[in-house]
Amino acid sequence: MRNLKSTVFLVLSSVLLVLNSHAQNLPIWQQEKELATALKSNSARVIMTHYFATWCKPCMEELPVFDSLNQLNKENVLIQFVSLDLKNNRHLKKKIQRLNLPGNCFYLEPNASIMKDSSFNWDGTLPFTVMYFSTTETSIELAGKHTLQDYLKLMNNNEN
């Protein structure tokens, strides 16, 4: 009986350990699934997916723009972040948490498979942003760093 209890305890501990270690990582980005979820659960007219990495200086410089965008357009815009950092671990998760991003952050391993699988025309440049306009069902892909004005202008021009 004691043996059985010990075994159960060990199994439960292992399961908790595994669950805990997963919780220490960012969720893996699944483009189709997350876009569909965002469309279903949110009335936002613009869904922005922003690909960045914490090692990428222009990416980090651009991040405050998304705070402003979120403040200005909370009702209309949903922003999702995708980190292409080298390792998805608790250090990355902590780093991302400290950034206080105005949206969920996922992880995508930056290797060749993302180029093969991606449905957009990405040339490998970071930051990279995809703006999806739900009313017109169209999207725009933007490589490199952009300003708040750039994004606002694109929204005005593409929402109708």
Add this chain to the structure above:
Amino acid sequence: MKTKLFLFFLTIGITSFGQVTITDNFSLKNVDGRMVSLGDFPMAKGFVVIFTCNHCPFAKLYPKRLNDLNEKYTKLGVPIIAISSMDTISYEEDTYLKMIQKAKKEHFNFPYLYDPTQEVAKLFHAQKTPHAFIIWRDGEHFNIVYNGAIDDNGMHPNEVENPYISMALDELLEGKTVSNPETITIGCQIYFRE
């Protein structure tokens, strides 16, 4: 560290077939203090030109692979030349002094050249680090015959399926044209000073 002096006689132009040709001349300072150009390599069939830098996490994944490539292909007449064109005002880690330290630490067996004016990166239209080019001799000038990534898996060298540079060089050395002349490269963007 090999300290061969190279003489670059390069400019960039586009032939009627759309192939990018390099015919201008420039010389850059190597980490050993000597000016380096292509011209000292009259026997070279071509060169692998890698735009790289110290700070970029992606560039940091490749020193061993670059040493291995240079070890193999220099003997076959295609040496590697690495160039850092990063803006050292934005990225202190990419200064010339830090390049010297990097080359020592990584035991670079190829020249690591400093492009302070970013002119050479502009000639090649290099956009990121690492960004690889193969230039192949065509009489007095060189044609860019490959432009893109070093291979298809920066993070996991053991899981590389397509070693693009090796594949292209093997084709060229067999007298063939490069079947995959352009690939996408992930890395840190080279920001050009205005």
